[in-house]
Structures are given as structure tokens and as C-alpha cells.
Amino acid sequence: MTPPKFIFMLTRHDRTVENAVDLVEAAREAGVRHIGFKDIGLPFTGLQTLASVIRGAGAKIYLEVVSLDRDSELRSIQAGIALGVDYLLGGTHVDDALRLLKGTTIRYYPFPGRISGHPSLLEGTETEIIRSAVDLASRPGVHGLDLLAYRFEGNVPDLIRRVCAAVPNKPVIVAGSLDRAARIRATASAGAAGFTVGTALLDGAFPASPDLAQQIGYVQTIIRQF
Template identity: 35%
Template sequence: MTTSELIVMLTHNDLTVANAFEMFEQYNHSKANFWGFKEKPLSTSEMKSLFSYMKKYGKTTFLEVVAYTESEGLEGAKTAVECGCDILMGTIYFESIHEYCKQHQLKYMPFVGEISKRPSILEGSIEGMIQEAKTYLDKGVYGFDLLGYRYVGDAVALNERFIQEVQAPVCLAGSIDSYQRLDEVKKAQPWAFTIGSAFFDLKFSGSDFGEQINSVCDYMKH
């Protein structure tokens, strides 16, 4: 059984924390290899230095763009490229964003479904999201950013069916904040999953951010 990778997000309530650089500096020796944050509110130069620091420690890096217009999504893709980030997560799929990612060898994992607000809410039918994903796969996207636990319907059913039926890397992003949900993630077996706010809110075992990361990494392996 393959272990789903934890992406540590230096974010709280869908926004990057102000002290993200210091947080990474303090906890970069923890067991997680995947790290990322959101496109707001750090400046591009702050994002660039943080991604560069993450790369120095051999981390795979993610920028998750919580934006629903073509122009904002494209802006996010340009930021990811400028910062030397490995994978762009989020944005509503647009051809222009995908083309830009292809031109710059940036892996693209767009959202699927009907998304609104911030923190995000996901609506739409499970069948519709699976079909949408297959359409984007035919166009050559790398994978998908599935806001499973932000779904207004049956999140567990969505996660399991989507991961099973969509043959591509799927990241379950948002609101994984309990061991029960980690058990569900283990069962669904996505390529990766994100945790951000829950670490800041001390939802997992450990007295600090780093101990929780290690607790979750260990839990997913056993």
C-alpha cells in the first residue's frame, strides 16, 4: 500500500501566515518532504525567498492559488514560475493557465467542481467532478486539487470515488483536522493531502508544529 504524502501548508484559514519563513526555519528537519503555502498575503519577493529556502532543504514545493477568475489564476501561475515552485495547485481550469504552465514546465493541479468563498466551499455532483477531471486529463494536466472536506455533500464518497476513478495524482486539500479524517485519507489513498490550519490549532498529537508533522507522518505509515 502506498503512503499518501503530507503537504505541510504554512497557512491558516486559507492565508499564508506572516511568519512562514521562520516556521519553516524552525521545523524544516521534520519528516515531511512536501511543503507549500497560499498566494496571499506574502509579497512575491517573500515567496521567492521562502521557496528558495525550501528547495535548499530538498523539499518539493507547492503554491496553492485560491482564485476563481482567469486573470487571478494566471497571475498565480506567473508567481509560481517566478518563485521556482514545483507544482501549482488550485485555480479554476483555464486553457491560458494550462498553456503557461506547459511553457514553463510547471506541474498544474487545478480545482474541480463549483468553488466559492475563502475558505473555500465545494459544490457540484461527484459524477460531474470526475467527468470534468477526465476532460482536463485529456488536455494534459498533471493532477488535481480536490477540496474534498470542503464539499457540501458526502465528502467521504467524493474522495473515494474521485481518487479511484481519476487516474492521476490527486491531492486532498483542506479541513483534514482529525485522526478520523486521516483514517479516511488512508482508505481513499490520494497521492497527497494538505494540512495547514489544523497544525496551528494543535489538532494532532504533539506540543508544537513540528511534533504534529512527525505524528501525522508516522500515523500515515502505520
């Protein structure tokens, strides 16, 4: 089994933190090579600086779009294009996004299912979410899916497993509320290609020193088991 990618999100409660730039060096020293942020929390100039610092650290850049309305989402996608991010995660206005992303090298992973609220929640039945995942994955320009599995009220490991099985040629990243070792292990065991962690690391939720490097090291220890 290939270990899933660990994507460190410089975010708390679905917002990019003000001191995000200051955290990049600690992540780099800990060996993190996938670093992301949200479209909410910092002005564009702040995101420009952040993207430049992440790139300078030798990491891939992930922007996750959590804006709910169409116009805000499209502005965020345009910002992601201008920032030169490597991956665009999330968002629900897929047809509009694909038009904007056409001709870029950005890897696009939209949200399957119905998304509501902030922080984002995943609504619908397993069957509805899987149907949405299959539909999205079939579209040219969609490179994978961003599944808010632990924002779903149901059997989460089963949902991850079924979505991954339904779209075998498109990688699935699990995002949101991976705040304990059991959830990370379940995500990896279910076949996810990657997962994001933000709030839990910044809040010292894992059973290690609250120091960020120690928290990251704990997560890295978990995924080395796969």
C-alpha cells in the same frame, strides 16, 4: 498500499502566514520534504524568500492558487513560474493556465468541480465533480487534481474514492480541512496520492503537544500506517 504524500502548508485559513519562513526549519528537522504556501498572504518578494528557504531545506515547493477571479489567478500562476515552484495546485481557469505553463517543468493539479468563496468551498453533486475531474485529467499538461474534498457537503470518503477511481492515471491530492486523524486515514484509504495540512498543524489541532514538530510527528505517525 503506498502512503500518501504529506504536504505541509505554511498557511492558515487559505492564506500564507507572515512567519512562514520561520516555520520551514522546524518542518525540515521533522523530515517534511513537501512544503507549500498559498498565493494570498505575502507579497511576491516575501514569496521569493520563502521559496528560496524551502528549496534550501531540500523540499519540493507547492503553490496553491485560491484567487477566485481570472486575472488574479493568472498573475499567481506567473508568480509561480517566476518562483520556480515544483507543483502548482488549484485554480479553475485551466485553459489559460495551460497556456502559461507550457514549456515549464511545473506539475499542474487544478481544482475539479465548482469552487466558490474564501476559504474555498467545493460545490456541485458527486456526479458533476467526477465529470469535471475526468475532463480535466484528460487534458495534456494536467498532471493530477487538487480535490477540496472536505469542503464538500456530502459523503467525502465516497467522493475521494470515486474521483481517484475515475482518473486512475492521474494522482489526486486532497486539500482543505484535514484537521483530524480520521479524515487523514479516510483520505489515504480512499486512494489519494497526497494531502495538505496547514491550519490544523499551526493551531495545534491534533492530540499531541502544540509544538509544531510534535504536531507534524503525529501526522507522520498516521501515514506510516499505510
